[in-house]
Amino acid sequence: MTKRKSAISETVPPVVIDIREEDKPGTADLRANLEEISSFEGVKGYILRDSTSAVINFEDTLKTAEYAMLSSQAFEASEILQELFSLGDTVKLLVECVDINMHCIVVGKDMVSLFLEKDVDLAEILAKLVAGDVATV
Amino acid sequence: MSAEECVLAIQSTLNEIKNVCPQVSNTFIFKQDTNVLAKDKETDEDTITRAVETFSALNRRGKVAGGLESVTFEGTESRATVTRMNNLYLATVASKNADEKTINALTRVIVPTVIKLVELIQPELTSVPPEFLAEVNGADGGSGEIENCETEQSTVVQSEPAVTSEPLLPDALVSQLIVENITGLSRLIGSQDTVRVDTAVISRWGNLYGDREILEVEVEETRTGKTVRCKVKPIKDSQSDGSVIQLPEKVQSALQTKKGALVLVKPVIE
Numbered sequence: 001m002t003k004r005k006s007a008i009s010e011t012v013p014p015v016v017i018d019i020r021e022e023d024k025p026g027t028a029d030l031r032a033n034l035e036e037i038s039s040f041e042g043v044k045g046y047i048l049r050d051s052t053s054a055v056i057n058f059e060d061t062l063k064t065a066e067y068a069m070l071s072s073q074a075f076e077a078s079e080i081l082q083e084l085f086s087l088g089d090t091v092k093l094l095v096e097c098v099d100i101n102m103h104c105i106v107v108g109k110d111m112v113s114l115f116l117e118k119d120v121d122l123a124e125i126l127a128k129l130v131a132g133d134v135a136t137v
Numbered sequence: 138m139s140a141e142e143c144v145l146a147i148q149s150t151l152n153e154i155k156n157v158c159p160q161v162s163n164t165f166i167f168k169q170d171t172n173v174l175a176k177d178k179e180t181d182e183d184t185i186t187r188a189v190e191t192f193s194a195l196n197r198r199g200k201v202a203g204g205l206e207s208v209t210f211e212g213t214e215s216r217a218t219v220t221r222m223n224n225l226y227l228a229t230v231a232s233k234n235a236d237e238k239t240i241n242a243l244t245r246v247i248v249p250t251v252i253k254l255v256e257l258i259q260p261e262l263t264s265v266p267p268e269f270l271a272e273v274n275g276a277d278g279g280s281g282e283i284e285n286c287e288t289e290q291s292t293v294v295q296s297e298p299a300v301t302s303e304p305l306l307p308d309a310l311v312s313q314l315i316v317e318n319i320t321g322l323s324r325l326i327g328s329q330d331t332v333r334v335d336t337a338v339i340s341r342w343g344n345l346y347g348d349r350e351i352l353e354v355e356v357e358e359t360r361t362g363k364t365v366r367c368k369v370k371p372i373k374d375s376q377s378d379g380s381v382i383q384l385p386e387k388v389q390s391a392l393q394t395k396k397g398a399l400v401l402v403k404p405v406i407e
Contacts, residue, residue: 048319052397054313065311065401066201072359072399073198078210080191084184085163085230087212094211095195098203115202 031055033129034112040128042120043098047071047113058115067102071113072096074104105129133135140262143255147175150251154157155179159370160235162215164244166227166252168263169176179212188228191220193371194362223256224263226328285308313359315384316389316398331357331368335380339371342404353405357380365391366405 001088034046038057045058047068058064069111078090093104096118102115103122108128138146152166156176163184165176171189192208207220209389217230229244257265271306312334319333332354344349354369365388372383382402389395 049399053315056313056397058351063201065403066198068313068359068363068401069357070195070198070201073195073362074208076360077191077195077208078212080209081188081217082190082212085217086214087210087230089212091211091213094207094209095199096206096208097199098206100202102202109354113310 025106030110030112030129031105037114037125037128039122040125042117043125044114044115044117049111049113050109067113067115069103071104074102074113075111078104138258140259143262147251148177148253150248151177153176154229154248157243158231158235158239161229161233161243162228162239164228164233166225166248169224169226172216174263185228192226192228218244220244225252245371250309281407298367311401311403312341313336314393314402315380316396316400317381317383318396319383319385320390329385331370331385332388332402333370333372333383336371338402339369349406351404351406355386355403355405356388356392357401357403358394358397361393363394369404383402387399 001073014099027048031048034048034055037043038046044060045056045064045067047057047062048055054068056064058067074095075090078087079095081087082090090106092106093102093116095102097105099118101116101118101120103116103126105112105114105126112129114129116122116125151166154164163177165180165185165188166174167189168174168183171193173189173289176185193207196205196213203326205219205221207218210217213233215230215232217228219226219228221282226245227248229240230239232289250369252263269359292319308347313333334354339351343349352368353363353366355366372381382400384392384400386395391398396402
């Protein structure tokens with residue numbers, strides 16, 4: 001177990017990403033982009049879900065169920081907090097854990113949960129995710 | 138400085154955050170055991186209780202990745218952040234227009250500094266009852282739990298893992314499947330305790346566990362967290378791609394789920 005001496009945790013720098021409605025990728029594009037992203041260094045896996053189904057892909061299959069439950073719980077928590085504090089519609093969630101970071105992004109009707117090692121370049125991955133092209137962000 | 142005075146100092150700090158940055162609407166601090174240490178004057182206790190319960194549920198799931206350090210929920214109007222400070226969690230809600238640098242300076246520098254000072258003066262104020270830690274550690278064997286340094290450094294005698302005569306089996310293969318209603322004859326004559334999954338899924342489990350027959354499964358609803366254990370049979374004349382599970386009404390009701398929802402299904406190996 002990692003010992004933490006500091007009271008102040010390091011934070012992930014915010015990545016601003018603005019997707020125009022017409023530029024939002026469809027589920028098939030997202031899936032293809034995620035498939036490519038999953039081979040990037042530091043990407044542990046992803047979950048892509050819409051209202052009826054989910055695609056799950058993890059490097060470590062033993063943790064698949066637990067990661068799926070973490071993602072599901074995060075979206076559930078966002079719904080409750082959204083109502084409690086009038087946050088508005090959920091745009092994204094960031095769950096920083098000791099070992100990994102989970103980034104959840106709502107793209108149109110799809111919800112993507114990305115499980116990344118802590119030192120991964122998020123901007124590059126998000127650019128690839130929404131546009132399939134690193135140069136656009 | 139008494140404990141009450143320390144709490145008052147923390148509360149004043151939280152209220153000052155709102156003065157410095159009016160876009161901050163709510164701030165409160167709670168302990169690992171979910172007790173609220175301090176809150177700003179506007180946020181009501183019911184709201185905090187629900188928020189803390191919600192965070193605790195997420196925190197439990199976060200153990201898979203070593204425990205939560207911080208969580209940010211970003212909506213179209215506002216952003217809620219919960220940041221860990223040793224044994225405590227600081228929750229902040231601010232509108233999207235709020236200056237992120239100012240908020241970070243307040244919540245990640247000023248508040249932790251005040252907390253550190255309070256910990257020096259009144260260490261018991263931020264500590265978590267040992268019964269709570271024992272309870273949490275007992276629940277998951279102590280692995281991956283968020284603990285403070287003192288707890289990590291304390292002497293914890295870990296028992297040797299029990300040696301069993303059972304052969305080593307791979308971890309149960311968990312499948313995420315979509316709920317369907319049971320249709321046709323199965324609905325009329327089938328047992329209300331038996332779920333049906335695609336033959337392909339059952340044979341995949343069969344391959345994984347050798348010649349062991351899979352008679353039961355554990356089904357967990359991903360949203361409600363409800364779990365049931367029931368008998369399993371293959372779907373007759375299945376034309377699905379192996380992504381569905383047919384649940385009788387009784388099981389759907391126990392799981393608080395319905396057609397189209399997602400469930401995690403794991404074979405029971407005994």
